[in-house]
Amino acid sequence: MIGSGVKPDHIIFTSMLSACSHGGLINEGLEIFYSIEKVHGMKPTMEQYACVVDLLARGGQLNEAYTFVTKMPVKPTANIWGTLLGACRNHHEVELGRVAGIHLFETETNDIGNYVVLSNLYAADERWDEVLETRKLMKSRDLKKPAGCSWIEVERRENVFIAGDTSHPERSMIYSILMAIDRQIKEKLAYFAD
Structure with a gap:
């Protein structure tokens, strides 16, 4: 596209980042992400930040994904924290998942799915006290799994x-x-x- 003079827009960048994430192309995805602002003069969207978190997390680089989230120039949304929490569940990273869950519940308190993911992460690690605490939190917020x-x-x-x-x-x-x-x-x- 660039070679033919067509300037990519946010939809193209998001699609490319998603493709890199699913294809395991971490370095290429990061290069594309950083080019959005440096080369093309556009501010990355929240979806693009989420794609980078997913990109790093799928590649098993959860600590790098967490560092990326904490250094974002904009406040991370529930989608960003949820992406990190889901990755922690997939990679059995309980402590980082707990941290992501705390941030997520501060950002989005009414999505029952987030509580279920965290509870399942604890259960997979046989941390039954934390499972119970998460379920109590759900109950105190009057959240019920459909x-x-x-x-x-x-x-x-x-x-x-x-x-x-x-x-x-x-x-x-x-x-x-x-x-x-x-x-x-x-x-x-x-x-x-x-």
């Missing part, structure tokens, strides 16, 4: 199923079929185990 939901359309009619809900008009038939399938699976497993 029930699992699925649906299927049959003969132009949508059938919705919510975890724990038994109000479907054909539930007896559905449960009967599911129990028969479960029994058949167990029989097959027992057959192959012998």
Whole structure:
């Protein structure tokens, strides 16, 4: 693009950073990021900062990602801290995840998903006291994890199923079929185990 005289915009830069992140091209991604301001005279967007955090984190450079976040010239958003927290979960970095979680909860207090990610990070490390504290925090803020939901359309009619809900008009038939399938699976497993 540059060779043909076309000036890249923020959408192009964000796409390139995302591609570098998914492709594991850390150095190339950083070079692109720093060129946004130095070469092209544009201020990076919050999405581009998040891409760099993701880029570093996917490459296993979580401490560098944290340092990058703390040195940003703008205040990190919940998206930035959430990206770092998610990366900490993926790389089992509990202490850094705790720090990211604290910043995240100061920035965005009502997103239940963030609490669940932190709780799962603690649980994976068998830190049950921290799991309990995170759940207490969720409860004190009156946050509830939504029930699992699925649906299927049959003969132009949508059938919705919510975890724990038994109000479907054909539930007896559905449960009967599911129990028969479960029994058949167990029989097959027992057959192959012998």
